[in-house]
Amino acid sequence: MKSKILYISILMLFFSLPVEAQCAMCRAVLESEEGQETAKGINNGIVYLMIVPYILIGLVGYFIYKNKKKLTGLEK
Structure with missing residues (x-):
């Protein structure tokens, strides 16, 4: 099971799609600039700032999952 999660994590890292995270107003102002x-x-800064909340929510979810698993006696 752990190897399956590892493979999925590696695939997610290598096959990520480029994203653009600018709002419409920021895009309009910045597109008029040359270069x-x-x-x-x-755009890179916005994407970087968006990653942090997802990581924190994932960690909280992981700890809740582990605690529930321990409480129900399903842990090996």
Whole structure:
């Protein structure tokens, strides 16, 4: 079971799709600029900030799952 989770995690890391996380107003302002370097930097920053809450929620969910499993006696 642990190897299956490891394989899925590796696949998710290597097969991630590029995302754009700018709102409509930010995109309109930044598209008028030449070079698009500022737009790329802002987009990367937004994506980076979006990752943190998902990691925290995942960790909380994992600990809840482990505690429930321990309480019900299903843990090996």
